[in-house]
Amino acid sequence: MSSINVAASIATVRVDLDNxxxxxxxxMFTLLKVNNDWKIMNKVFHLHA
Structure with a gap:
């Protein structure tokens, strides 16, 4: 993981990798903490040229 940012019950995660x-x-993911479990809400990606 390249970065993790948490603010109360929301978080963002960035992952840089070679497939x-x-x-x-x-x-890049956005997460939401629901009933003490983290759930992925969205994912976006970019393929580098």
Whole structure:
């Protein structure tokens, strides 16, 4: 994980990685804490050229 930011019951996570084909990509997630469990609400990604 490249970064994690938490503010009370919400969080963002950024993951930078090289996938199995050799492409570099960035995934970004927003999370919500519900009943003491973190749930992924959204995901966006970018494939680097």
């Amino acid at each position: 199995w084909t050799g492409l570099r990509c960035t995934d």
